[in-house]
Amino acid sequence: MSEPGAGRGLGGLLASAALARAFTLTVFGTVFGSVAIERMAGRVTYVTIVTGLCVIAAGMLAARRREISFVRLVPTTLVLFVGWAFASIFWSSDATRSFWGWVSLVGVALLAVTIGHVRDTLQTVRALGDVMRVMLGVSLGLEILSGILLDTPLTFLGIQGDIAAFGPIQGVFGTRNLLGFAAVLALITFLVEYRTQSVRPGVSLFSVVLGGVIAVLSDSPTVVVLAAAVGVAAGVLAVVRHATPHRRTTLQWIFGAIVAIGLVAGYIARHPIIAWLGAGSDFSTRANLWASILIYQRMKPVQGWGWFGPWAQSELPFWAVNFSAGQSHASGLNAYFDVLLQLGWVGLVLFLAFAGFAFLRAWLVASERRSIVYAWTPLILVALLVDSMFESFTLWGFGWLLLVVCAVRAAQSRSWRDRFDDAENGGSALPHVPGG
Template sequence: MTRRALGRRYLSAWIGFSAGGRFSQALATVILMFAFGQPTVQALVGSAGTWAVLVTLVVLGGLSLLGQRYRIEWHGVLPLSLLAFVGYCALSVLWSEYSWVALREFAATLGFIGLGLYLALGRDLVQVIRASGDAFRILLVVALGLEVLSGLVLDVPIPGFGIRGDIAYGGPIQGIGGTRNFMGFVAAMALVTFVVEFLTRSVTAWRAVASTALAVIALMLVQSPITGLAMIALAVTALALWALRHAQPRTRPVVNGVLGVFVMVVAVVAVLAHSRILAEIGAAGGSASRLALWSQLRVLIEQHPVQGWGWVGTWPSEPVVPFDVVLAPSGLPFTSALNAFVDAWLQIGLAGMLILLGTAVLAFARAWVTATTFPGVAYVWPAAVLVLLAVTSTAESYLLHGAGLMVFTAVLVIAARRRSWRGRLPR
């Protein structure tokens, strides 16, 4: 047997192995752990190591999908809105003034979108929820363990991980997130996942209760106002979904209309009384810094209002205009625009921001209709995740990179699988 034939045989055997259920589920869990633990991975192995892990996971995911190609339904699955967004980001690389940096970051964007596609196509929804639950249990245990080690055992901070060791004072904690806001995002995602796991009976009752308690403890310790607002939104979403799922089909449009009016009224009140609300929840200081940042970005956006400066996702650490001229009061550069849609407007202009907004609205509409009409309880998870991403995106740019972008891609494709109009077209 020639060396070339032997290589093909080994490759075929590996593709067959990677398409197996156990390997695919383990790979999905590792992908979720890497994405949500990326700040810790970055601190441990640096940028080169993080890139190596990302590329490896993308290759393994691609081989696994290749082995499953005959049982994956591809017809009308990939949403046109997602393709339009990715295509516009690719075009923005051409007119950016930092093409090499933009090309590198666009490659990272494609990597996390690819991981999201693997979760949506290589696993069914219940399997994605189960893999997420396993990943979040490990991440929360590691995060709280590091905080206990830093704040109670050693009584010293761990600067490399961004941990200040304040758990002895009740927080805030940073855990594996690097910041309390990202740690709060991880804990909120974990809580949503654990509750849906319990409702779908994917795990035993004691494991669900213990996992939920772990997530609640983490949420209490992060002391993040943004996460607090997200939890309020999730509680309202849970009540609305419960009411709609138990309503008669003929009354659902009325209930949805009432909910829409309620959301609009709450949004108007929040805008008019935002200063008092932020002061009550202890976010006035963070709001002031964000308003100051957005006023700086407005000047930059006005220079390229339609097409933007060029896609980067996460702001580059090297000195690149315009990102290195936006400084915090401390003199340090910001790492994002602290708002996903303002960030998108800066990078890909008004046109790209509207594509992203349309993609998000369409995904939520599909996920909401499926969650309120489809009998499977698991379909509540995509709708709740999109609500969490929407609220968090008003104060952070997680939607544009890393774990946020990966999860957004996964739930976008999962929602489109049930509601895409292209699924009705002839093959």
């Protein structure tokens, strides 16, 4: 990585560490603050900012072209998934909207790929931690202003002002579920900061308390599930990390089998679990929507209806799904169902391969490397993939941004591309995971 001030002129600036840090902070701030930006300044403003960042990202990658191996630039499975989404434009009901939906997908992915190459894992964690402290702090401040000091909703931000009744609150994220999701991601980041001692203990304590308070006040049913999933994953990872190398593989298989059994048991006992979480109405809403999605998915099972990203509610099949469900939704409330509807079984297989290889690589790296910072990537992926069962946040916005960042970071450590390095250097890299 280039040192600060390396080189002169525009090329030196684009390759500098100072710009890389500023770029990462700006990208996280922009994408995590997209709802607030759009509601205060409009969609055009947000798109303009992201477009400018994409231009800078392309310039940074070009300036660092001697440092970055072309074959390591992007995971193969990401290329295949994005490529299939582009192909779907040709059978979409509205090619223009599909094209711009695809451009949005690629634009955020470009920002994520750039962060993955100009910042290491610890630097990424620190940048995200700094941004989330501001985002959650502003959210809590605005909720206090709305619900306690002014006692009136801030409708232009979607804040209902219910903090005096202990929630639900929305903050600058627009909905309680998105706020709760962001709070869980922030808590993972804050705890990794604490374990790596990358910020002062007082800042760490404040951050964790802030994240915990926001998560509770969001009153999002998915927060409990996410917290439980991440907590279990963290405990399992700790056991694996402390095992001797010759026992580690056995433990991995044992825990993998336990997870599989747990998923089956969770599905069988889903109704008591839903009742215990008090999420019966939420799940009923989702169940009706998913049933409607499957009806229209069967009409185009292999290729799907075309990629749009967030639903264009005036287009087929989205208005028909909402009409059939008797509701109005801007997504499938499940990333996997959303991909299945828009990109068919081919798209879903590619998405699962992309996310699955990313998680597998990240988990294996975290289980072998000594530094706790490597645990951030698989734990963030656990949160993203579990939340994808209840929301479609992982397919756009900061969910998609973090998914691609984590996939790029994991692919840099374990990849079939290591064979090229072995051939060139005559050495051996970490055991690779075949695939994307």
